[in-house]
Amino acid sequence: MLAAARTAFAERGFDATSIRAVATAAGVDPALVHHYFGTKDKLFLAAIEAPADPEAFLPEVLAAGPEHLGENVVRMLLRVWDGPMRPAGLALVRSAVGNEWTARLLREFLVSQVLRRVLGTLDLPAAEGEARGALVASQLVGVVMTRYVLRVEPLASAPAEELVAAVGPTLQRYLTGDVALPGRRD
């Protein structure tokens, strides 16, 4: 079931994949997939062996309201990555960069499990939410890369709260500020 799910999510993306299609591909009854994994979100997280379920920590990020969203998003990112999940996170990033399929799965994780939930609280038109979310991703992924992978100083050793103060305003602008938003080229 998990192998079938991985293939489906990587090939078609999170949105276009149904529990029914995964069940058919795995040759089992959809009820069995529901029984083992509950929701499509949980099936996806199990399939990509996600080190953490964003649903568990995002409510705290969202609770302080839209005007604190920028700093709270980086703060949570750093709490997860400065903690015991770092090795699993690094393994996922390494795999995503080296492998087209894992890259797609990491992108689907970012978009469907993290960005959409964060942006969902702002009640924006879909295209605007997507563009703001992608800009947020560009800064968050960059913080992970420079602090944990490339280890560029002083970002590599600075206390988390100093990064929150420096990068939070960027994220806040991308989330709720005045930005010339990029659009897909058709």
Added chain:
Amino acid sequence: MLAAARTAFAERGFDATSIRAVATAAGVDPALVHHYFGTKDKLFLAAIEAPADPEAFLPEVLAAGPEHLGENVVRMLLRVWDGPMRPAGLALVRSAVGNEWTARLLREFLVSQVLRRVLGTLDLPAAEGEARGALVASQLVGVVMTRYVLRVEPLASAPAEELVAAVGPTLQRYLTGDVALPGRRD
């Protein structure tokens, strides 16, 4: 000579590596290294098989003055990555993420060949230049990762100038704006 240079740059970093030390490690005369590579910068670029020499395109980035530096830095990044150098760039990023040594070399490349030259024009105290440069790196590396590796839409397909408009102000703030700068933890 190139293997000895790679080892030295990865182990000790760009600054602490001399042409003399590379020559000694390779068992040749320093004059020979000078003859083949000219400067330490060129030796480094040859050692890491850099797809491009930043010295060739940075003057154009710097020419328009400090107040346009943010947009011009992203514009140049996108011109390089949207052009024929993308495969070599992707190969370098893939290798850096999977391999601690290549990660160090890519960091030394970013810091010594790109950020230091860009920040050098702003005439800042060393620690401030380092911190602003690292923040710039966090956004630039994030753009590369989201647009070219993870391919998060709309960043993956948006016209370059739309990205310049969205991300340029972030870089300008990191370069010359009001930022709570992070510092190394001792």
